[in-house]
Amino acid sequence: MxxxxxxxxxxxxxxxxxxxxxxxxxxxxxxxxxxxxxxxxxxxxxxxxxxxxxxxxxxxxxxxxxxxxxxxxxxNQGHSIPVDVELEKKEPPEILYHGTGEKYVDSIMNQGLVPKSRLYVHLSKDYDTAVKVGSRHGKPVVFQIRAGEMAQAGTEFYLSVNGVWLTKHVPVEYLEIIGRE
Structure with a gap:
């Protein structure tokens, strides 16, 4: 192997x-x-x-x-089994990004970003990382997330030790498609 x-x-x-x-x-x-x-x-x-x-x-x-x-x-994160990896609650930057495949856009625009089989939604601090993540799922699409507004509205964010931002859900109203590669 x-x-x-x-x-x-x-x-x-x-x-x-x-x-x-x-x-x-x-x-x-x-x-x-x-x-x-x-x-x-x-x-x-x-x-x-x-x-x-x-x-x-x-x-x-x-x-x-x-x-x-x-x-x-x-x-460090990405679990589908219930564990508490002792994530540190943090104030997010104003903007975060999420990369996904084109095939998931309609679902995301209907229900927002949900963790699906994972415990958290994974967010990137930069556009290029989001493109790379999205490429794993087909033709990449990048969403911009207004994380600062979400935090002000009471949403909790966590920063994993490897720099991935995590949250439980991103409602549609905080999302905007900013890139289709």
Whole structure:
């Protein structure tokens, strides 16, 4: 399995299905590193601590974090299972962005941005990142979100350790399409 495939498998385990390698996450999404490595090796994915540290360090999206002594690991956000990753509530910038595929525009314009299978809606601080995210879903469309107005109206925002902004829902009235690539 390539390093990229191994990283995707770790993402599946830590965000959605820890049971595929026989582990459990604690209430904050942490997994025991030794149990993760043992479970992955038992499932046929050759991995050791050195490779795990390389994957965590090299991940361009900074998906994962270790605790201080590297005995625990977790995904920073994107979970479909209920965990509290101890997100820091923050005042957002006035404008944030959301990239998606063209095929989702009608649904978004009807119900706003909803987390679907995830716990939060993921927002970007810049346009280029939103385009990149949207490209994963087909022809990209970028929405501008008036996050400052939402916060003033009482919506809570969180900033993940890897710089992704999160919120529970973005109503239609705070959205505007600003780019179709």
């Amino acid at each position: 390539s390093e990229k495939e191994t990283s995707k498998f770790i993402s599946l385990i830590l965000r959605h299905k820890p049971e595929v390698v026989g582990i459990t996450l604690d209430e904050h999404g942490w997994a025991d590193v030794k149990e993760l490595l043992d479970g992955m090796n038992h499932a046929g994915t050759a991995i050791d601590m050195q490779l795990l540290q390389k994957i965590v360090a090299d991940d361009e999206k900074q998906r994962y974090s270790f605790n201080e002594d590297k005995t625990l690991i977790r995904a």
